[in-house]
Amino acid sequence: MILEFEPGDKVINPDHKEWGIGQVQSIIHEKVTVNFENIGKIVINANNIKLEKINNG
Numbered sequence: 001m002i003l004e005f006e007p008g009d010k011v012i013n014p015d016h017k018e019w020g021i022g023q024v025q026s027i028i029h030e031k032v033t034v035n036f037e038n039i040g041k042i043v044i045n046a047n048n049i050k051l052e053k054i055n056n057g
Contacts, residue, residue, distance in 0.1 A: 003027060003046055004053060011051045013044075021054065 005011065009024045011034060020037035027033075032051065035041045044051065 003030075003032065005032060005051065010054045012054055014050060014052055022051075 005024050005027060007024050007026055011022050011024060013019055013022070013036075019039050022034035022036035025033040025035055025041065030046045032044045032046050033041060034044055034051070
């Protein structure tokens with residue numbers, strides 16, 4: 001599985017927009033650690049939870 005994210009990318013979870021914008025902290029295999037503005041740092045299994053990269057431009 002190839003993820004389109006890298007550390008520093010801004011992402012959202014479209015199923016939980018109340019989490020706010022998150023910043024990718026690290027990626028190890030399918031585990032993505034994201035620091036969300038409203039819920040803090042969580043580890044997401046990218047096989048089970050959808051993330052969408054957002055552009056700042």
